[in-house]
Amino acid sequence: MSFFARFAQNRGALVGLIILLVIIAMAILAPLLFPESPWRMVQRPFLPPLSQDGFPLGTDTMGRNVASGLMHGAWVSLLIGLVSTSVALLIGVPLGAIAGYYGGIIDDVLMRFTEFFQTIPNFALAIVLVAIMQPSITSIVLAIAIVSWPPVARLVRAEFMSLRNREYVEAARLVGQSNTTIILRQILPNTLSPIIVLASLMVATAILLESALSFLGLGDPNVMSWGYMIGAARTVIRQAWWLSFFPGVAILLTVLALNLVGEGLDDALNPKLSRER
Amino acid sequence: MVYARLIIMRLLKAVIVLFLIVIFNFLLIQLAPGDPAAILAGQAGAADQEFLNQLRERFGLDQPMYVQLWRYVSGIAMLDFGYSYRLGVPVFDLIMDRLPATLLLTGTAFVLSLVLGIVAGSMAAARVKKPSGSLIMALALVFYATPLFWVALMSVVVFSVYLGWLPAYGLYTVGAGHTGFALALDIAKHLVLPATTLALFFMAIYTRMTRTSMLDAAQQDYVKTARAKGLKPSIIQRRHVLRNALLPIITLAGLQAGQMVGGAILTETVFAWPGIGRLMFEALEQRDYNLLLGIFFFSAALVIVFNIITDLVYSLADPRIKKGAA
Numbered sequence: 001m002s003f004f005a006r007f008a009q010n011r012g013a014l015v016g017l018i019i020l021l022v023i024i025a026m027a028i029l030a031p032l033l034f035p036e037s038p039w040r041m042v043q044r045p046f047l048p049p050l051s052q053d054g055f056p057l058g059t060d061t062m063g064r065n066v067a068s069g070l071m072h073g074a075w076v077s078l079l080i081g082l083v084s085t086s087v088a089l090l091i092g093v094p095l096g097a098i099a100g101y102y103g104g105i106i107d108d109v110l111m112r113f114t115e116f117f118q119t120i121p122n123f124a125l126a127i128v129l130v131a132i133m134q135p136s137i138t139s140i141v142l143a144i145a146i147v148s149w150p151p152v153a154r155l156v157r158a159e160f161m162s163l164r165n166r167e168y169v170e171a172a173r174l175v176g177q178s179n180t181t182i183i184l185r186q187i188l189p190n191t192l193s194p195i196i197v198l199a200s201l202m203v204a205t206a207i208l209l210e211s212a213l214s215f216l217g218l219g220d221p222n223v224m225s226w227g228y229m230i231g232a233a234r235t236v237i238r239q240a241w242w243l244s245f246f247p248g249v250a251i252l253l254t255v256l257a258l259n260l261v262g263e264g265l266d267d268a269l270n271p272k273l274s275r276e277r
Numbered sequence: 278m279v280y281a282r283l284i285i286m287r288l289l290k291a292v293i294v295l296f297l298i299v300i301f302n303f304l305l306i307q308l309a310p311g312d313p314a315a316i317l318a319g320q321a322g323a324a325d326q327e328f329l330n331q332l333r334e335r336f337g338l339d340q341p342m343y344v345q346l347w348r349y350v351s352g353i354a355m356l357d358f359g360y361s362y363r364l365g366v367p368v369f370d371l372i373m374d375r376l377p378a379t380l381l382l383t384g385t386a387f388v389l390s391l392v393l394g395i396v397a398g399s400m401a402a403a404r405v406k407k408p409s410g411s412l413i414m415a416l417a418l419v420f421y422a423t424p425l426f427w428v429a430l431m432s433v434v435v436f437s438v439y440l441g442w443l444p445a446y447g448l449y450t451v452g453a454g455h456t457g458f459a460l461a462l463d464i465a466k467h468l469v470l471p472a473t474t475l476a477l478f479f480m481a482i483y484t485r486m487t488r489t490s491m492l493d494a495a496q497q498d499y500v501k502t503a504r505a506k507g508l509k510p511s512i513i514q515r516r517h518v519l520r521n522a523l524l525p526i527i528t529l530a531g532l533q534a535g536q537m538v539g540g541a542i543l544t545e546t547v548f549a550w551p552g553i554g555r556l557m558f559e560a561l562e563q564r565d566y567n568l569l570l571g572i573f574f575f576s577a578a579l580v581i582v583f584n585i586i587t588d589l590v591y592s593l594a595d596p597r598i599k600k601g602a603a
Contacts, residue, residue: 012415116294116297119294119535119577119580119581119584120298120577120580121535121536121538121539121576121577121580122536122539123536123539123540123542124538124539124542124557124572124573124576124577125573127542127557127561127569127573128305128569128570128573129305131561131564131566131569132305132308132309132310132566133308134310204422208422208424211424212424212425212426212543215424215426215543216542216543216546216558216561217561217562218561227424230424230426230427230430231426234430234546234547237430237433237434237438238434238438241431241434241438244427244430244431245431245434248423248424248427248430248431251423251424251427252419252422252423252424252427255422255423255424256418256419256422259418259421259422260418
């Protein structure tokens with residue numbers, strides 16, 4: 001069976017993929033459909049949804065267009081989710097690979113370091129890091145990456161430990177390949193499928209984290225994000241529920257879609273495991 | 278005594294980790310924007326150089342870095358977290374003042390999520406490949422994907438604003454003057470929404486963990502033996518599968534519980550719950566970095582304490598550990 005056929009066998013994964021494509025389309029179409037900045041006041045504030053043409057989701061406390069904010073926010077969520085996951089992979093994969101390949105004292109030291117970061121409560125650390133570095137896209141990406149790399153390191157380490165004594169690795173050693181070459185060209189390609197599955201789930205978690213940070217007022221002050229929209233509407237929840245409702249649904253659907261896609265990838269990349277389940 | 282050695286090793290490790298977190302915290306304070314003396318002076322309304330120098334001297338900010346680090350570490354060892362720059366009150370007092378509310382909230386949410394998660398997870402495990410089992414897992418996935426603060430806000434809209442069943446803000450009704458049982462009932466009512474919304478996300482995690490753990494346990498030989506003996510499936514599920522599946526759940530739940538402190542920051546912010554999470558939000562809003570980092574250290578310490586307790590519960594619950602160590 002082809003990769004996609006296996007993926008599509010999981011109906012949830014297919015639904016997730018469709019939702020995800022819609023959200024990516026939202027992010028791409030935002031500047032075309034709503035060329036004006038989502039921060040601009042365009043109507044009177046507290047306009048309920050469906051009450052006026054051009055404002056299908058109403059306006060917020062400052063008279064800004066909620067629909068426009070929602071579309072522009074898609075871009076920020078996806079961007080931060082992808083970039084922070086990539087940075088987390090850049091930290092976690094080398095650490096895990098070195099620990100798992102060399103073993104011994106190097107492994108001990110690196111794993112204690114990883115455990116240390118796993119002990120610290122994730123969300124509290126992310127808050128402190130962004131607050132100290134001052135809120136910006138860069139600081140948010142860094143903070144999310146710093147709190148989310150440990151599981152990557154552990155996964156890659158476990159894979160390397162189980163692969164490092166395989167025959168093809170021994171063969172590469174006999175041929176005289178350097179450790180770096182063996183790590184990068186022989187073992188790493190064989191660990192890619194679990195890394196891809198984990199990464200897709202990490203993008204989802206990163207989006208949740210970003211929204212929670214923005215909700216607390218730690219978002220980049222220059223970009224409109226879903227978490228900010230909910231946070232800004234928190235105090236007027238009694239008068240205007242829709243201001244928090246729609247961005248929340250957007251976060252929920254995105255995170256749900258990414259999780260479904262992750263499960264589908266798991267089925268498609270590890271066919272044996274998922275059949276046993 | 279094997280058991281005593283286990284505890285001592287565990288405590289020693291905890292002390293080392295705490296020490297590292299203190300150093301990490303100190304570095305973060307150094308990186309924090311703004312000169313603390315300038316902030317303090319700004320609060321006092323005067324900012325001439327002489328006054329700044331006086332403040333620096335009083336708070337030891339004129340000392341070399343290693344002296345400051347030593348003072349910070351030895352201070353924390355004696356539970357002195359320094360002062361809140363904005364409120365002028367010791368950070369430790371502020372935290373202690375707010376701790377009971379947070380423990381009440383996270384404790385309730387922890388028990389709630391663990392019990393409901395194990396029930397839902399074992400129901401799902403008993404109904405693999407049936408629609409009802411899939412429905413439970415689908416719901417768990419939705420709760421897992423829902424932002425905590427959003428569920429909190431929406432529950433305020435539905436249960437407090439629209440239905441009017443439950444209070445949405447605070448720990449108790451201010452000015453009602455309840456005492457004794459009436460006060461306990463009042464607090465319990467205020468607890469329902471925050472604890473439930475905080476529990477939902479963790480319930481989703483525990484549901485998935487319980488299902489996986491039970492499906493793993495169901496593959497074991499003793500389960501096959503029990504089945505071959507002709508025991509009823511419901512008895513096998515309860516006595517053989519669930520009992521053995523519970524141990525890994527306890528361990529994982531203990532690790533996850535640390536994240537609950539983080540979740541409490543969001544829940545307490547939405548429900549104006551007067552705990553350390555809300556205090557952290559206030560510290561953020563006022564850029565009170567010393568208070569912020571004090572709470573951060575404290576929450577990390579709470580997580581470590583919680584992990585030790587889980588370890589001990591685990592080693593008490595699993596007789597194999599004692600045998601293995603002896």
